[in-house]
Amino acid sequence: MTIDPEARTPPYLQLAALIRQQIADGTIPVGRRIPSMHELETTHGLARNTIAKALRVLKDEGIIEPETGRGLFVVRVPDNETPADP
Amino acid sequence: MTIDPEARTPPYLQLAALIRQQIADGTIPVGRRIPSMHELETTHGLARNTIAKALRVLKDEGIIEPETGRGLFVVRVPDNETPADP
DNA sequence: CATCATTTGTCCGTATGTATC
DNA sequence: TGATACATACGGACAAATGAT
Numbered sequence: 001m002t003i004d005p006e007a008r009t010p011p012y013l014q015l016a017a018l019i020r021q022q023i024a025d026g027t028i029p030v031g032r033r034i035p036s037m038h039e040l041e042t043t044h045g046l047a048r049n050t051i052a053k054a055l056r057v058l059k060d061e062g063i064i065e066p067e068t069g070r071g072l073f074v075v076r077v078p079d080n081e082t083p084a085d086p
Numbered sequence: 087m088t089i090d091p092e093a094r095t096p097p098y099l100q101l102a103a104l105i106r107q108q109i110a111d112g113t114i115p116v117g118r119r120i121p122s123m124h125e126l127e128t129t130h131g132l133a134r135n136t137i138a139k140a141l142r143v144l145k146d147e148g149i150i151e152p153e154t155g156r157g158l159f160v161v162r163v164p165d166n167e168t169p170a171d172p
Numbered sequence: 173c174a175t176c177a178t179t180t181g182t183c184c185g186t187a188t189g190t191a192t193c
Numbered sequence: 194t195g196a197t198a199c200a201t202a203c204g205g206a207c208a209a210a211t212g213a214t
Contacts, residue, residue, distance in 0.1 A: 010201060036179060047203040052181070068180050069211030096197060122183065133199040138185070155183050155207030 003044050011046055015054040020078050023063060033071040034064060089130050097132055101140040106164050109149060119157040120150060 001018055003011045022028045035043070040051045055072060058064045065075045087104055089097045108114045121129070126137045141158060144150045151161045 005202090012201080037181090038179075049182090049204090050202060053201090055180090066180060067211085068209065069178075071179065091198090098197080123185095124182080134201090135186090136198060139197090141184090152184060153207090154185085154205070157183065157207095 003046065011044075012050050012053040013057070015040070015044060015046065015051070016057040019054070019058060020061075020063065023074055024078050028074055030074050030077060033073055036071060089132065097130075098136050098139040099143070101126070101130060101132065101137070102143040105140070105144060106147075106149065109160050110164050114160055116160045116163060119159050122157055 003014050003018075005011055007014065009017075019028075019034060023030075023034075028034055037048065037051045037055070040046070041048060044051075055064065055066070059066060061078065063074065063076050063078050064072050066072050089100050089104075091097055093100065095103075105114075105120060109116075109120075114120055123134065123137045123141070126132070126140075127134060130137075141150065141152075145152065147164065149160065149162050149164050150158045152158050
């Protein structure tokens with residue numbers, strides 16, 4: 001899955017959803033580190049602040065926990081990974 | 087003092103006047119940092135560009151000076167803090 | 173102990189697109 | 194039409210913590 005800058009949902013929310021689902025389906029297990037902001041920048045072609053904004057969403061959801069100088073770690077599996085469009 | 091979106095003077099000028107006076111009355115002394123744009127955003131409920139516009143005014147007046155990656159610093163006390171509506 | 177690379181977080185400045193008055 | 198404001202995004206730079214050397 002890739003980020004589409006033209007989509008209605010902004011890239012930072014697309015990225016948040018993407019990571020959220022990778023955690024939900026076990027691609028990134030609890031306790032492990034997710035890719036660094038720099039890695040996310042280059043692999044998705046987004047600016048630093050955009051990455052930070054996406055991670056802020058996941059952090060506010062209590063899914064990831066940042067540790068300065070170490071990385072971002074998964075602390076919980078999301079409750080509703082895909083709200084499913086009704 | 088708060089920003090009133092309904093007032094005749096636009097919010098960006100209200101904010102500029104507010105900060106200008108805080109510097110004038112010593113609330114924010116010369117040499118110190120003023121609240122970051124992000125802080126101003128959240129505390130006043132204004133958008134990024136509106137904050138930037140207000141700070142642009144103060145910068146043009148030579149009251150504040152930006153330092154990249156660090157913040158905005160007070161460099162001078164305004165001459166006429168309250169121009170008094172005629 | 174010092175130095176450096178890595179990592180997260182934050183900072184300002186600016187640009188684009190949209191909406192309102 | 195123009196001024197204003199919002200949401201989003203990008204870019205370059207600074208700061209502090211961490212870990213390896």
